[in-house]
Amino acid sequence: MDYKRILKEITIELKDHVSTGAVTNTIPELAKVDPKKFGMHLTTINGANYAVGDSQDRFSIQSISKALTVALAFSFSGEKIWKRVGVEPSGTAFNSLIQLEYEKGIPRNPFINSGAIVIADMLVSCLENPKEDFLRFIRVISGNPEITFNLAVAQSEKDTRFRNAALANFLKSFGNIENDVDEVLDFYFHQCSIEMNCCELANAFFFFANEGKTREGKAILTASQVKRLNAIMQTCGFYDESGEFTYKVGLPGKSGIGGGIVALYPKEFVVATWSPKLNKKGNSELGMHALELLTTKTEMSIF
């Protein structure tokens, strides 16, 4: 597959795309980013790399981190994590409290905020130094010791934490948070504040496409386990637009309100895009479009 040519074509075609989206305004620190940025990086399972645009600019991975925390929790605790969080798409916004009330404190999946907060609580319980240990995990899977938190972003999230604080307290009222609410939120805001560029992001997700093994060959999860997490990314990875992403792109993936998206074709490639303007459902408008062009041009969707 001539990925080089295809990424170039995509870049050209995206220039004609009239964007209606906007940079997130939920976290002041993220609102400062240049809305015109666009980067894309594709890594094949054989190690070939293709990049276009601002692929070397770091951005806030935000909710993309949810796929990494659930992987770490899954590696520690296995299937029993599903007793406290489900694997079903939610049919509502990422930060909705409604369904949580009907389902008595069991979040529908680990990729809506409530589910990710429960996963964060699990990690706070089982990691000795939660933030440091998680950072070490990220550095291992990405093979990059430089990746770190953006403390200003973490603080900015803390300052505007009220919706997430509502979710965490609500979960606690149902008995689905073990630790102190503030401690869990502190971990959660830090995990979301991690910064990577498209290249680093594609590397960090390499093990999802490589039967559980990192680029360096380190086994993080079993082949069966990554299949299962890929499945959840497919049905739940894009908030209340997961069906649309699956329909148009046809790859498992995860998005973040920083404008990043990572998607993967098992045993073939991992691809990361970044463009800060979000559509109404909170996903990167240009990123989704770029990935739709990618699977259309390559005819490589998993379906």
Place this chain on the structure above:
Amino acid sequence: MDYKRILKEITIELKDHVSTGAVTNTIPELAKVDPKKFGMHLTTINGANYAVGDSQDRFSIQSISKALTVALAFSFSGEKIWKRVGVEPSGTAFNSLIQLEYEKGIPRNPFINSGAIVIADMLVSCLENPKEDFLRFIRVISGNPEITFNLAVAQSEKDTRFRNAALANFLKSFGNIENDVDEVLDFYFHQCSIEMNCCELANAFFFFANEGKTREGKAILTASQVKRLNAIMQTCGFYDESGEFTYKVGLPGKSGIGGGIVALYPKEFVVATWSPKLNKKGNSELGMHALELLTTKTEMSIF
């Protein structure tokens, strides 16, 4: 009207009532109360008093305090308080977050928890020393300088605050809390922890039945204003059982999970009951029954 005889008859008839309710378990400190207690006190507008049972035992007034905070906020700010909280029955449980999400942070009425928390926030904004000033207000309307907070109960509510903390943070995320969430909750837990006996409670609500004037003649609100608050008590005073209470008893009133109920017939009487066992909707089972007997025997419902 021979209230003395009627209250005696009610006491006798209640003995045959097989209770299926239970003392609240949401606040550990309240769970300690003797479930067999029953008291009732009726004060006529002319100052006559009638009492039966444990009418001199103090109990935690809990949500009954919501009628008093809204009265105080109304006296300070008038009709503009309805910009931040509605006057419609909710159709859901007292601590539900669902409707709040649909209605974007405007609580349906001041008697569900979210609405009372918004009222608490208003008082924290306009009172110099919120807790002290509110206590002074209670002492004025009840004509009793001994009424005070139960600090153990307030602490117990704080220790198990998660549902209310979820509501307060959720409200704050919609911009409907001005002050610090913890400060507002601290005020709210204190207001709920006030203790009175049936006699004191009837006195405290005297001004609602007396065109806005306390037993001592002090004007708290105008005649028109207390009519309006009585109206809200009628439609919203008993959580998701307000319709049932209106249907069976036919008086405006307010209940609390401490087992207290206060109800009133404008220009005629105020009556308070106390029995700690609650029905499924969270209202005192025996209290509701006692008041139904009262309006049946006296034929004095407002309808």
Place this chain on the structure above:
Amino acid sequence: MDYKRILKEITIELKDHVSTGAVTNTIPELAKVDPKKFGMHLTTINGANYAVGDSQDRFSIQSISKALTVALAFSFSGEKIWKRVGVEPSGTAFNSLIQLEYEKGIPRNPFINSGAIVIADMLVSCLENPKEDFLRFIRVISGNPEITFNLAVAQSEKDTRFRNAALANFLKSFGNIENDVDEVLDFYFHQCSIEMNCCELANAFFFFANEGKTREGKAILTASQVKRLNAIMQTCGFYDESGEFTYKVGLPGKSGIGGGIVALYPKEFVVATWSPKLNKKGNSELGMHALELLTTKTEMSIF
């Protein structure tokens, strides 16, 4: 009380009211009415009559009929009707299906459409000739043999029945409709199509204010029973604006999308208003305002 002067004052003050409402467009036949019409008629318990404006023009009583069908069903079956319909305000729009799903087919009260359809089903079961018998009942309570259905309106409702057909079938799926869905809807559309003028409407509701007896002295319900129905009108009579009406007007009443409102002060008076322009919640804008002026000027709200 100088009702004559007060009604005159109200008429004058309403002229300054800038209306933002609109005539209903849900039933084509009703959309034809002159939006500028306004009538008001007050009947005292002693038989004095006061009228202003278009009080002799007949209009479609629509949902006001729900108070009359529930009275008839109550007279036949007593308290057991509440096994199939509740007495709680709904907290949602009059034609919502949502709550019905959560509450498994038991409508919250008899004044939302689903509840009225269940009541209609009861009448279809217990009346020999449902439509004729109901008409006879209306003629008896109003003392007027001329009152009848508007068949064009009934047909217009049938032609645009889909929301009500959804409700009726939904109720049937839960087992809360005994008869054929179409037969029940046919009865329901006819009951809504009844036409009265303000004077006739006030007479028809006379027994609600007169301890269950019509103007001619015929007992329809007991004094206790009309108190209970008045209570439901208070908490549920104005769709999702019942709290607001109670707050502002302070009388039990019932509205219809034809622009009519009837309200009453027990043992004092019945008052009917008509103005076709509805506010967003579906209640007559001018009618509500006229009644607010009435209780402000007379200081006669039940609270």
Place this chain on the structure above:
Amino acid sequence: MDYKRILKEITIELKDHVSTGAVTNTIPELAKVDPKKFGMHLTTINGANYAVGDSQDRFSIQSISKALTVALAFSFSGEKIWKRVGVEPSGTAFNSLIQLEYEKGIPRNPFINSGAIVIADMLVSCLENPKEDFLRFIRVISGNPEITFNLAVAQSEKDTRFRNAALANFLKSFGNIENDVDEVLDFYFHQCSIEMNCCELANAFFFFANEGKTREGKAILTASQVKRLNAIMQTCGFYDESGEFTYKVGLPGKSGIGGGIVALYPKEFVVATWSPKLNKKGNSELGMHALELLTTKTEMSIF
């Protein structure tokens, strides 16, 4: 891949499976089926066939037909069908009306009942003889002229149609049904009543795995179009258990309350199972388990 051995192993392992499910009771005619039946048939893209158990017994395909009607509508009208029905998982039960109210009559996807009724309406509009033409389509894609409706089942569904009638009328009230409600439901009940055995079902779905071409090579849809329908099956094919099926099995598929499931691996195989006992979410309990065993043993999930 030794499918013969694997299917045999699955049959043996299923014998140890203690079933807690039950045959559907929503349609009386379907309740008559033998709950112990189990059949499975796998067809590879190269035409090899493997079968075990009652794979030659015909059963009611029910909701599995929804994947076939959407394919037919898609072939007629292309992407514009998504203006009237979405592609997002619903997060609620298959026959819920709640979400439909919030989303103003646009069903979340074509596989919940409301969505399938909208698709049925499209077919009633664009087919000359809807039932006959749809049957002809089924016979073409399955290469089997014997497949037909079970009229007793269709009648049984009509007799107990109330929930679906509620949905159809609700859709009509939002303007999302063009034709007569009864005519659309008649078509819908017939499409659901089609009977096939596992072998026939696998053949009928062959084109979804074969880039849009039937076993006989006839092009039904383009390669891109079947990818898109497979994507919707993945996210929405199993009611409110689609996430679980994706997690455990990892193949796009569709289930029906007759106990059938069909799933497929693009360009590899189509597999159909049948076991009438359903779990709480309405999917065949043994069928789901058999398919989980299949993808575990073959290591062939698409993730």
